[in-house]
Amino acid sequence: MSEDVWSEQDTTPDAIESALRELLRQRHVDNPSLAPARVLNLVVIADRDWLGEISNRLERVGRYRASRTILCTVEKGRESLDAVMVMSYNEAPGGSLGVIHEKVEIDVGPEHLPRLDTIVDPVLAAELPTMLWSPHGFHEAVKTLLPMVDVVLLDSDDHDQDDIGLPRSAELLERAYVVDLAWLRTTPWRERLAACFDPRDRRPALASLEKVSIRHHPLSGPSAALLAGWLSSRLGWEPARLSAHNGDPMHGSLKSADGRHVEIELQPFDQEAPGLAGVTVSWPDGSLSLDRGRGGLQAHECLPDTRQLDWQILGASRGEGGILGEGVRQALLRDGTYGPALHTALELRP
Amino acid sequence: MSAAIEQLERDNPLVEGLERLPVHATTLVIFGATGDLAHRKLLPALYNLAHEGALPERFELVGVARREKEDEDFADAVKQSIERFSRQKPDPNVLEGLLKDIRYVSGTFDDDNVYSELGRVLGEFDERAGHPMNRVFYLSTAPDFFPVIAGKVGDAGLTKCEKADVRIVIEKPFGSDLASARKLNAQLLEAFHESQIFRIDHYLGKETVQNLMALRFANTLFEPVWNRNFVDSVQITAAEDIGIEGRAGYYDHAGALRDLVQNHMLQLLALLTMEPPASFEANRVRDEKVKVLESIVPPSVEEVASMAVRGQYGSGEVSGKHVPGYREEENVPADSRTETFAALRLAVSNWRWAGVPIYLRTGKRLARKATEIVVTLKPVPHMAFQSTGSVGVQQNQIILMVQPDEGVSVSVGAKIPGARMRIRPVHMEFHYGTSFVSQSPEAYERLILDAMRGDATLFTRNDEIEALWGIIDPVLTAWDQDTSSDVPQYEPGSQGPQDANTLLAPGQTWRRL
Numbered sequence: 001m002s003e004d005v006w007s008e009q010d011t012t013p014d015a016i017e018s019a020l021r022e023l024l025r026q027r028h029v030d031n032p033s034l035a036p037a038r039v040l041n042l043v044v045i046a047d048r049d050w051l052g053e054i055s056n057r058l059e060r061v062g063r064y065r066a067s068r069t070i071l072c073t074v075e076k077g078r079e080s081l082d083a084v085m086v087m088s089y090n091e092a093p094g095g096s097l098g099v100i101h102e103k104v105e106i107d108v109g110p111e112h113l114p115r116l117d118t119i120v121d122p123v124l125a126a127e128l129p130t131m132l133w134s135p136h137g138f139h140e141a142v143k144t145l146l147p148m149v150d151v152v153l154l155d156s157d158d159h160d161q162d163d164i165g166l167p168r169s170a171e172l173l174e175r176a177y178v179v180d181l182a183w184l185r186t187t188p189w190r191e192r193l194a195a196c197f198d199p200r201d202r203r204p205a206l207a208s209l210e211k212v213s214i215r216h217h218p219l220s221g222p223s224a225a226l227l228a229g230w231l232s233s234r235l236g237w238e239p240a241r242l243s244a245h246n247g248d249p250m251h252g253s254l255k256s257a258d259g260r261h262v263e264i265e266l267q268p269f270d271q272e273a274p275g276l277a278g279v280t281v282s283w284p285d286g287s288l289s290l291d292r293g294r295g296g297l298q299a300h301e302c303l304p305d306t307r308q309l310d311w312q313i314l315g316a317s318r319g320e321g322g323i324l325g326e327g328v329r330q331a332l333l334r335d336g337t338y339g340p341a342l343h344t345a346l347e348l349r350p
Numbered sequence: 351m352s353a354a355i356e357q358l359e360r361d362n363p364l365v366e367g368l369e370r371l372p373v374h375a376t377t378l379v380i381f382g383a384t385g386d387l388a389h390r391k392l393l394p395a396l397y398n399l400a401h402e403g404a405l406p407e408r409f410e411l412v413g414v415a416r417r418e419k420e421d422e423d424f425a426d427a428v429k430q431s432i433e434r435f436s437r438q439k440p441d442p443n444v445l446e447g448l449l450k451d452i453r454y455v456s457g458t459f460d461d462d463n464v465y466s467e468l469g470r471v472l473g474e475f476d477e478r479a480g481h482p483m484n485r486v487f488y489l490s491t492a493p494d495f496f497p498v499i500a501g502k503v504g505d506a507g508l509t510k511c512e513k514a515d516v517r518i519v520i521e522k523p524f525g526s527d528l529a530s531a532r533k534l535n536a537q538l539l540e541a542f543h544e545s546q547i548f549r550i551d552h553y554l555g556k557e558t559v560q561n562l563m564a565l566r567f568a569n570t571l572f573e574p575v576w577n578r579n580f581v582d583s584v585q586i587t588a589a590e591d592i593g594i595e596g597r598a599g600y601y602d603h604a605g606a607l608r609d610l611v612q613n614h615m616l617q618l619l620a621l622l623t624m625e626p627p628a629s630f631e632a633n634r635v636r637d638e639k640v641k642v643l644e645s646i647v648p649p650s651v652e653e654v655a656s657m658a659v660r661g662q663y664g665s666g667e668v669s670g671k672h673v674p675g676y677r678e679e680e681n682v683p684a685d686s687r688t689e690t691f692a693a694l695r696l697a698v699s700n701w702r703w704a705g706v707p708i709y710l711r712t713g714k715r716l717a718r719k720a721t722e723i724v725v726t727l728k729p730v731p732h733m734a735f736q737s738t739g740s741v742g743v744q745q746n747q748i749i750l751m752v753q754p755d756e757g758v759s760v761s762v763g764a765k766i767p768g769a770r771m772r773i774r775p776v777h778m779e780f781h782y783g784t785s786f787v788s789q790s791p792e793a794y795e796r797l798i799l800d801a802m803r804g805d806a807t808l809f810t811r812n813d814e815i816e817a818l819w820g821i822i823d824p825v826l827t828a829w830d831q832d833t834s835s836d837v838p839q840y841e842p843g844s845q846g847p848q849d850a851n852t853l854l855a856p857g858q859t860w861r862r863l
Contacts, residue, residue: 035783038785097755097781193364197362198364198372231364234363235358235364309478315444
């Protein structure tokens with residue numbers, strides 16, 4: 001991987017934009033086979049003290065890199081702007097097309113945040129969708145950038161302890177499309193539940209579910225609530241507030257379209273990886289459990305004739321880097337089931 | 351039962367919003383599991399699907415081949431294939447899971463014992479799953495075995511399974527001419543219903559080939575000009591810069607026409623020229639492809655000389671190195687008449703395309719590796735600009751690049767900066783590499799998954815196969831009958847034989863490789 005680098009202290013957005021343009025022009029003159037990726041702008045607002053962690057996470061997204069990443073790091077006491085720009089590319093052999101990715105890191109101070117839009121706007125690649133990720137809060141800056149972004153990336157699980165992740169997502173969903181990493185952590189579970197009940201002869205079981213038990217990392221309550229919200233919204237169950245007493249699992253009873261009661265239980269489970277640990281769905285004469293295992297999910301099914309089946313559903317763990325990469329990729333897609341799942345999840349909160 | 355419950359039992363509400371559609375529990379049986387295709391493509395593709403969690407929730411793999419092996423030895427061989435050819439670094443846990451219950455059945459494909467043992471293994475998997483699993487028989491064998499295996503699978507009662515779907519996937523070549531394709535279709539249809547047969551053309555699994563349909567039918571920009579009123583000519587090229595690379599055994603019997611034109615290139619032609627289907631349901635798309643293929647009037651044997659050109663690469667220097675000519679390649683007969691280059695001029699005789707020449711060109715050891723379609727539009731009706739001092743106004747071209755740089759390029763005339771009104775063509779380009787973050791899956795991954803899901807959109811139907819051969823058959827016959835003249839030689843690393851230019855209408859040229 002080759003890199004062209006430009007940096008300037010006490011700079012301005014116009015100077016950054018001019019330098020970007022000039023670097024691209026120069027690179028194209030030197031090698032016309034290189035072309036800038038033109039898929040997505042990613043704007044990140046991060047606390048300067050956590051720059052290393054955020055940079056590492058962005059590195060680990062692998063091939064799902066945004067075309068132009070604009071990382072605004074907020075440093076206490078800073079009054080001027082410093083910027084570093086890195087243009088990275090692989091020169092493909094034989095005149096084949098090589099792709100350029102751009103990363104602009106701008107150091108800003110708290111006083112810049114109310115008008116961060118005037119700093120970011122000139123630096124965006126024109127005509128591309130823009131995604132905003134602000135993992136350390138900075139709500140004022142988010143508010144000022146919202147009119148210029150198409151997608152907000154967030155992680156409801158990040159705020160589990162203060163229980164603001166899901167409400168914050170709902171608030172932002174009214175202003176932009178939201179990609180929630182907590183939701184993406186539930187994707188393999190949603191896919192597998194959908195697949196397990198897809199054969200027509202399994203559909204009656206889906207129509208008669210009577211209990212759903214979701215096990216989750218202690219800090220991934222929002223992921224669990226989103227999965228419960230998804231099942232509830234897809235299957236037409238009437239949401240109701242769950243209760244939690246003295247550290248017991250969160251539980252409650254929802255009413256199905258045909259008036260049955262469906263018991264819901266969200267249970268913290270000790271595991272290293274964030275996200276879900278397992279889910280069990282039960283119906284009158286059977287049950288199916290999916291649990292996180294090595295190399296995929298472990299499935300366990302109890303059949304009506306009392307037989308018990310165990311098998312492995314293959315799939316490599318995406319890791320947190322993979323989840324973030326998936327979040328970037330999802331900026332270009334639209335999942336209409338997140339909103340209903342989120343709103344139902346909010347109604348399940350104690 | 352309430353309407354909501356009835357609806358729920360009819361449609362799976364959990365599927366909405368998911369990118370990956372469910373695939374029902376499946377046992378995949380690969381005949382020819384120790385062969386090259388399985389080793390390089392199929393088994394690595396299966397691993398990649400497993401890695402991404404795309405395989406069915408229950409998946410079992412059975413290999414069938416002649417060589418004596420134990421299950422464990424087969425698992426070892428599969429592991430090696432995956433470690434060597436997978437596009438993703440294998441995750442040891444996923445790999446272990448994939449290989450854990452793998453089975454191997456050894457024997458010749460005409461041996462009844464192979465099929466009774468296979469039936470026993472399939473039954474065992476069904477028993478373990480608690481219900482019958484779908485079955486996909488993948489024939490990755492020499493084509494001579496296709497009817498043998500299909501017949502034996504039928505005789506063993508394995509083509510039907512209550513409460514499960516059974517499918518058969520056939521690799522190309524599907525016949526060697528129209529008569530053999532018809533015979534093979536008839537043999538397969540004795541054992542399987544057409545809806546169970548998935549004839550694979552891996553080209554159709556390529557993203558850029560599927561994008562052809564998106565380009566045409568998801569944009570209003572192109573469709574208004576996609577007809578005889580605006581299109582001057584179409585060129586489809588599949589050029590390779592390498593020779594036969596040790597594949598003389600196959601290639602000398604096939605030749606360029608059977609290897610690429612009859613399948614891949616005519617498929618591209620069909621997608622390019624077909625009418626918009628009412629929906630993208632498999633049979634609606636294939637109906638339209640068949641309709642347009644049947645609109646291509648095959649030449650008579652006598653007409654072939656004026657609409658088809660063949661050639662063979664000779665020896666020479668490429669990139670400063672000596673390369674052998676085709677007849678000097680290992681295991682190629684010194685008097686071989688097999689063509690390594692073929693160019694055709696075809697016409698689609700329907701309302702949309704009447705009078706538009708469609709040129710196809712394929713060859714080995716040409717100047718550059720490129721697969722592309724060039725749609726050249728007619729010249730502007732009135733030239734208001736002077737051409738002095740520039741190359742002048744050129745015909746617009748829409749170039750669909752299939753490989754190596756996948757994308758679309760549109761050439762338009764633009765003013766050269768300066769005081770005078772001078773025009774030259776510039777390109778507006780879209781490249782997959784710069785416009786998407788996702789990596790295209792391997793064609794085989796997409797197609798195996800589609801076969802397991804029962805989606806036949808990207809597979810070739812029996813009438814389509816026969817229509818494809820119907821176009822090529824007279825050319826094969828004419829070239830077989832013509833033993834009087836030698837097959838023209840062309841220089842390696844060149845544009846192909848000069849004779850190919852004789853196919854073009856006056857004023858037209860082949861796009862330079």
